[in-house]
Amino acid sequence: MPIPAGPDPTVAGQIITVPDLPASLQSAELIAVMVAGANAKAARVAPCLASTDPLPTADQVAEAKLILLGAVKRWAEAGAGAFQQQTAGPYSVTTDTRQRSGFNLWPSEIDALQALCRTSGPSAFTIDTAPTGGSIHSPICARMFGALYCSCGAELTGTGPLYELVDP
Numbered sequence: 582m583p584i585p586a587g588p589d590p591t592v593a594g595q596i597i598t599v600p601d602l603p604a605s606l607q608s609a610e611l612i613a614v615m616v617a618g619a620n621a622k623a624a625r626v627a628p629c630l631a632s633t634d635p636l637p638t639a640d641q642v643a644e645a646k647l648i649l650l651g652a653v654k655r656w657a658e659a660g661a662g663a664f665q666q667q668t669a670g671p672y673s674v675t676t677d678t679r680q681r682s683g684f685n686l687w688p689s690e691i692d693a694l695q696a697l698c699r700t701s702g703p704s705a706f707t708i709d710t711a712p713t714g715g716s717i718h719s720p721i722c723a724r725m726f727g728a729l730y731c732s733c734g735a736e737l738t739g740t741g742p743l744y745e746l747v748d749p
C-alpha cells in the first residue's frame with residue numbers, strides 16, 4: 582500500500598485539506614475555515630509540520646492528518662449541535678446545547694502533534710510545555726515566575742493566553 586504523499590511543498594503547513602474529510606463533513610458550515618485553522622494551530626504548536634526545510638515526512642503528515650481530522654470533526658459537530666426550540670402550550674423554550682468552548686485542539690492532540698516533531702530530532706522541538714499541559718502562557722503569566730497557578734488564562738483556552746497579552 583503506497584504511503585500517502587506529504588503536503589504540497591508549495592503550500593507550507595497544509596496538513597489537511599477539505600477533500601481529506603469524510604463526505605458528510607465537507608459541506609459543513611465554515612468547514613474551510615476550520616480546516617485552515619486546524620492547519621495553522623498545528624503549525625504553531627508543532628512547527629516541524631509546517632517546515633519546508635526539511636519537509637515533514639509522509640509518516641509525520643499522515644499521523645498529523647488523523648489528529649486534525651478528529652479535531653475538525655469535533656468542531657464541525659459542535660457547530661451543528663443541538664439548537665432546539667421546544668414548544669409547550671403557549672410557552673416556547675429555546676435550548677442551545679452547542680458547544681461554547683471554541684475551536685481548540687485538546688491538550689492530548691497538541692501533545693500528539695508535538696510528539697511527531699520530537700521524533701524528527703530534538704532541534705525541531707522548541708516549545709516546552711511539560712509543566713503546563715499544552716498551554717502556551719503569556720510571558721508575564723504568574724506561571725512564568727514560578728507560581729503554581731496560571732494568571733493569563735492559557736489553561737482555560739488550552740492554547741494561548743486570554744489575558745495579559747503582550748506584543749512579541
Ligand SMILES: [Zn+2]
Nearest residue numbers: 718722731733
Ligand atoms: Zn498562564
